[in-house]
Amino acid sequence: MTNKVLLLFAHPSQDRSEANAPLFSIAQQMPNITAVDLYREYPALHIDIEREQQRLREHQVILFMFPLYWYSTPAILKEWQDLVLEYGFAYGKDGTALHGKTFLCALTAGGSCDAYRKGGYNNFSLRELLRPLEQTAILTGMHYLPPFALFGSRKAVDEGRLAEHEDEWRRLLNALIDGSLDLARAAECEKLSGEIAALVR
Amino acid sequence: MTTYFIQAFIYLCAAVIAVPLAKRLGLGSVLGYLIAGVVIGPVTNLVGHETGTIQHFAEFGVVMMLFLVGLELEPKSLWAMRQRLLGLGGLQVSITxxxxxxxxxxxGxxxxxxxxxxxxxxxxxxxxxxQTFNEKGLTKTDGGRAAFSVLLFQDIAVIPMLALIPLLAMPELVQHGHDIAHADAHHGDTHGHHEELSLVAGxxxxxxAIITISAIAAVVAGGHFLSRPLLRYVASSGLREIFTTTALMLVIGIAALMSLVGLSPxxxxxLAGVVLATSEFRHELESDIEPFKGILLGLFFITVGAGIRFDILSDNLGLILGLTLGLIILKATVxxxxxxxFNVRxxxxxxLTLSLAQAGEFGFVLISFSVQNNVLPVELSQVLAMVVAISMFLTPGLFICFEKFIVPRFEAQENAKEDDIDDRGTVIIAGIGRVGQIINRMLVANGIRTIVLDNQVGQVDVMRSINVxxxxxxxxxxxxxxxxxxEEAKLLVIAIDDRVRSVELAHHVRKTFPYISILARAYDRGHSYELRNAGADVIISETYFSAVELGxxxxxxxxxxxxxxxxxKHYFVDTEHAHDETLYESWRDMEEANNFTGHYRDLFMQLEDLLRKAMSKDRSDGHSLSERGWTPPPKNYADSLESDK
Structure with missing residues (x-):
């Protein structure tokens, strides 16, 4: 079975991106992935609701990809949620369009992994901070997977950590497409990054 | 008169047949002209002794070409190449x-x-x-620039050479020379400088020296201070042919002045070209002189081909071919x-090596001048002239060698170096009124090279005064x-006021350069459809967004x-946009149905009607886009979520 992945990429300053840009370009070159650069398609944040809903219907895996801004998504992805996840489409009466799909986030975070925990300076784990998205997935009937994250992203290239992350990114995307990712076990994790090898059947 | 017509027709006809053919076969236009010359000259004998006279006349094409080259070269860049000009050029000439x-x-x-x-x-x-550099786009390569500095030095060096040759006269040839001077086919064009009209003779x-220097000063100062007011005056008259006439007058006038004082035209x-290179009239002058230069140079190449004498060639076949080959190898090695x-990589x-390995047209001049001054005997001069002609004939072949064998070898290495800011390509902006100005400022502020054209001198003046x-x-x-x-531009922005011209421009550019992007400013809806029909990629109506904003x-x-x-506002724009295609189609159908009347008012009313209908339909549907975003869910929606739990 082949899943189609809808990757919604939100990055407002791609010319300065060191990690997201190469990761996005990897996804762009893979078959069965619709890689959407939201800021390119809607530079004035004027989102075409009909078109975005149609895209959602055509894919089985929905993936948000973004740099973490103030413990949340960049503005366009919030705008996208507010506009596209309509009553009667994503939730409420007859709002079943997303039922049974898989939802996850792939993000880059400036802080180190240690910062995202109780006692670290960010106090909460990444999964905890992304609870609003997790609950959105639950309410719209999607299977939520924990985030696939690159920590310390500002120094990842300098420290030579990006290549390894890229390899894992490729494996994750392939596993999502061919359905070989163990969704039940994946859903239990705090994060997907670093765990992919163990989660692929 | 009739003979002139027939001869002119033969020359033109040969060029028309041979040049496109040669171009299609990848041989380049120069070889086409040369072959055309050989065919009408030695092969079929359609043309005869007038070749020499025509050649002298056609050499004026070289004068025009150097004017054009000068136009491309700002004084700054000329100064920057002084080292190569003197060093590379000087050494090439003296060592050779x-x-x-x-x-x-x-x-012996x-x-x-x-x-x-x-x-x-x-x-x-x-x-x-x-000519070949131009055709193959090699002018701006490092090799092209180096070759150009050598050529420029050579052109300057011809003058002292012409002065030197009479001093080499052989006493035993003097008497003999007088006898044959009359029989010489090249007689008409080879009378020496001392016989010409001259300001400096005697x-x-x-x-x-004073006269010579003041002549040069006059050209530089005149070009700098007088040409602009003159050209502006002529341009504001709006008569194209007078502008062309002025351009020709300038070039011919300068050539005449230089000849009078014994300098190379x-x-x-x-020099005049260099002085005018920074002027706002540069492109206009270029395009006016270009066709004359093209025809004259073509004519010149034909005469070179026609001047090849099969009798002399067959009598000394081995010698001539051997000398030609030897000459090319010698020059190439140097x-x-x-x-x-000089670090050309x-x-x-x-x-550089292959392009300059031939002998040139000035060689012919020096040969006939030498014969006239009894430096060389006629028999030897004929052999030498054949060597010069054949080496020129072989040059296009060397260029083909360069393209086929040399370039591929280096291509892989050079690809890695690309990705320069310069490689972004340029944007041509047609029209620098209120619209063009803003576009230009945005592009230039972001480091994109633009070339701005406008047909109003006043506008160009204003722009230049604020350094645009x-x-x-x-x-x-x-x-x-x-x-x-x-040819090298990525974008053309059409921002000219004239509706008809902007459509013509879009049409022509789309047809000739299918890959360039055309962005156009439209006057109104009808105009925007015309532009779209003509092939513009992006069209913005000039008043549209300000009107929507005011709304x-x-x-x-x-x-x-x-x-x-x-x-x-977005809803309005989107609805219009959604119906763009239908409106355009119906406009085109009408346009085809009655080509001549073009009742824009009727048409426009009809289109507006269509649009109004489309918008009201959406509204009554209750599915309007504007209502859609941020529509709250029904008041009791939370209850059902509660009960699902």
């Missing part, structure tokens, strides 16, 4: 003279004759080389070594677009929340 003369000595020629041969062979063909040396017009010394080194590089000229003329570099502001003034008004 010494080596060629040495070899001539070994052949007298020292004086050998020196003359050396001088003749040291020169290369400015005409062939620059004057003492210091006075000659090519050098004079080159150039290759100099290229290494990779494929550019080979370009702009050029005078009618952008809807194909030749002007060519000189502005449309939004009006809604706010009427008490609507600004954000809601903004949404309604």
């Amino acid at each position: 003279v010494v080596l060629a003369a040495g070899i001539a000595l070994l052949f 020629l007298s020292p004086m004759m050998s020196l003359a041969v050396g001088l003749i062979f040291s020169l290369s063909s400015t005409a062939i080389v620059l 004057l003492p040396g210091w006075l000659q 090519a050098l004079g017009t080159f 150039l290759f070594i100099l290229a290494i010394i 990779s494929s550019d080194r080979w370009l 590089k702009s050029y005078f000229g009618d952008a809807s003329r194909p030749d002007l677009l060519h000189t502005a570099g449309i 939004r502001q009006s809604l706010v003034e009427m008490g609507m929340h600004p954000f809601k008004a903004e949404q309604l």
Whole structure:
């Protein structure tokens, strides 16, 4: 079975991106992935609701990809949620369009992994901070997977950590497409990054 | 008169048949002209002795070409190449003279004759080389620039050479020379400088020097201070042919002045070109002179082909071919070594080596001048002229070698170096009124090179006064677009007021350059459809967005929340956009149905009607886009979520 992945990429300053840009370009070159650069398609944040809903219907895996801004998504992805996840489409009466799909986030975070925990300076784990998205997935009937994250992203290239992350990114995307990712076990994790090898059947 | 017509027809006809054919076969236009010349000359004998006269006349094409080259070269860049001009050019000429003369000595020629041969062979063909560079887009490569500096030095060096040759006269040839002077086919064009009209003949040396220097000063100062008011005055008259006439007058006038004081006309017009290179009229001058130059140079190449004498060639076949080959190898070797010394790298080194390995048109001049001054005997001169002609004939072949064998070898290496800011390509902006100005400022502020064209001198003046590089000229003329570099441009922005012209421009550019993007400013809806029909990629109506913006502001003034008004504005734009295709189609159908009447008012009313219907339909559906975003869910929606739990 082949899943189609809808990757919604939100990055407002791609010319300065060191990690997201190469990761996005990897996804762009893979078959069965619709890689959407939201800021390119809607530079004035004027989102075409009909078109975005149609895209959602055509894919089985929905993936948000973004740099973490103030413990949340960049503005366009919030705008996208507010506009596209309509009553009667994503939730409420007859709002079943997303039922049974898989939802996850792939993000880059400036802080180190240690910062995202109780006692670290960010106090909460990444999964905890992304609870609003997790609950959105639950309410719209999607299977939520924990985030696939690159920590310390500002120094990842300098420290030579990006290549390894890229390899894992490729494996994750392939596993999502061919359905070989163990969704039940994946859903239990705090994060997907670093765990992919163990989660692929 | 009839004979002239017939001859002119033969020359033109030969060019028309041979040149496109040669171009199609990948041989380049120069070889096409040369072959055309051979066919009408020695092969079929359609043309005869007038070839020499025509050649002399056609050499004026070289003068025009140097004017154009000068236009491309700002004084700054000329100064920057002084080292190569003197070093590379000087060494090339002097080393080649010494080596060629040495070899001539070994052949048993007298020292004086050998020196003359050396001088003749040291020169290369400015005409062939620059024409080919242009055609193949090699002018701006490092090799192209280096070759150009050598050619420029050679053109300057011709003048002292012409002065030197009479001093080499052989006493035993003097008497003989007088006898044959009348029989010489080239007689008409080869009378020496002392016989020509001259300002400096017979004057003492210091006075000659003063006159010469003041002539150059006059060209530079005149070009700088007088040409602009003159050209502006002529341009504001709006008569195209008078502008062309002025351009021709300038070039011919300078050539005449230079000849009068015994300088090279090519050098004079080159200087004038450099002086005018920063002027706003540069592109217009270029496109006016270009066709004349093209025809004259073509004619010149034909005469070279026609001048090949099969009888002399077959009598001395081995000698001539051997000498030609030897000459090419000798010149190429000298150039290759100099290229290494002057740090010309990779494929550019080979370009310099192969492009200048021939002898040139000035060689013919020096040969006939030498014969006239009894430096060389006629028999030898004929052999030498054949060597010069055949080496020129082989040059296009060397260029093909360069393209086929040298470039591929270096391509892989050079690809890695690309990704420069310069490689972004340029944007041509046609029209620098209110619209063009803003576009230009945005692009320039972001480091994108633009070339701005406008056909109103006043506008160009204003732009220049605030340091915006702009050029005078009618952008809807194909030749002007060519000189502005449309072949290399990525974008053309059409921002001219004239509706008809902007559509013509879009149409022409789309047809000729399918891959360039065309962005256009439209006057109104009908105009935007015409532009779209003509092939523009992006069309923005000039008043559209300001009108929509005013509409939004009006809604706010009427008490609507600004954000809601903004949404309604988007809704309006989106609805129109959604019906663009239908409206365009119906416009096109009507356009085809009655081609001549073009009742824009009726048409426009009809389109508006269509639009109104489309918008009201959406509204009554309750599915309008504006209502859609941020529509709250039904009031009791939370209850059902509660009960699902």
